[in-house]
Amino acid sequence: MVKKVGFIMMALLLVVLSACSSSGSSDSSKKKTIVMGTSADYPPFENVDTKNGNKIVGFDLDLAKYVADKLGYKLEVQNQDFNGLIAALNSKKVDFVMAGMVDTPKRRQQVDFSKTYYQSYQVVLTRAGTNIKTMNDLKGKKVGVQLGTTQETLAKKVNKTIPMKIQSWDKLNEMVEAMRTKKLDAIITVDTVAYGYTSKDKNLEQFKAVVDGKTQYDPISAAFPKDSKLTAKFNKVFKEMEKNGKKDELVKKWIVNQ
Numbered sequence: 359m360v361k362k363v364g365f366i367m368m369a370l371l372l373v374v375l376s377a378c379s380s381s382g383s384s385d386s387s388k389k390k391t392i393v394m395g396t397s398a399d400y401p402p403f404e405n406v407d408t409k410n411g412n413k414i415v416g417f418d419l420d421l422a423k424y425v426a427d428k429l430g431y432k433l434e435v436q437n438q439d440f441n442g443l444i445a446a447l448n449s450k451k452v453d454f455v456m457a458g459m460v461d462t463p464k465r466r467q468q469v470d471f472s473k474t475y476y477q478s479y480q481v482v483l484t485r486a487g488t489n490i491k492t493m494n495d496l497k498g499k500k501v502g503v504q505l506g507t508t509q510e511t512l513a514k515k516v517n518k519t520i521p522m523k524i525q526s527w528d529k530l531n532e533m534v535e536a537m538r539t540k541k542l543d544a545i546i547t548v549d550t551v552a553y554g555y556t557s558k559d560k561n562l563e564q565f566k567a568v569v570d571g572k573t574q575y576d577p578i579s580a581a582f583p584k585d586s587k588l589t590a591k592f593n594k595v596f597k598e599m600e601k602n603g604k605k606d607e608l609v610k611k612w613i614v615n616q
């Protein structure tokens with residue numbers, strides 16, 4: 359009897375589910391697709407959830423999904439190395455990029471940016487118990503940075519006064535593994551990304567990358583091909599999300615503060 363009831367319930371559930379999904383898919387097939395370029399090696403902004411069918415998840419993904427939905431688009435995600443994202447925009451392989459990317463004057467020569475949607479700052483991530491506590495301690499050390507990032511630019515600048523052995527890697531998560539196994543002494547990244555690691559792993563530590571007495575901010579924006587109509591549309595929804603609490607909700611969901 360219990361089995362039979364269970365079976366009926368399951369059958370009902372399936373009918374309901376298929377009704378939902380078929381109406382969902384016929385609806386979304388009418389929608390235009392918008393392609394987001396990202397580099398899913400940068401939690402909590404984006405990373406591959408290996409426990410969940412290798413889906414790409416994160417703060418940027420949830421923001422992008424919300425915006426796409428509001429603008430009536432179906433969102434498709436293209437994952438690639440960070441260093442090729444500007445080229446992907448230029449060749450229109452992607453419609454926009456959300457990848458924890460900073461709006462810099464140099465990048466602005468090639469692409470457009472939305473307003474800043476998250477403020478982060480640069481930090482040094484190391485193993486706990488090393489004697490690397492300040493930027494000066496990086497002298498002579500093997501320091502990892504992600505290729506084509508503002509962290510690579512900072513490392514090159516710092517290198518002029520504090521010579522280090524800089525290594526540029528394609529993927530941030532692979533650098534963290536290399537540091538755990540002592541192939542690297544330190545990594546320059548941002549506070550938010552580092553907290554994701556140091557809050558879960560007592561063997562890792564971080565400190566603020568203060569250079570010339572200044573905090574090195576890394577303000578994050580979405581990027582678009584030059585003159586894309588999407589820039590203004592995204593800005594509008596970003597503003598709405600700030601007012602209606604959606605942005606705060608997503609910050610709480612994804613971002614560990616200290």
Ligand code: ARG
Nearest residue numbers: 397400457458459460507508
């Ligand atoms: N904020 C830095 C930059 O704009 C690094 C971003 C790296 N992003 C990533 N998804 N790996 O250059």
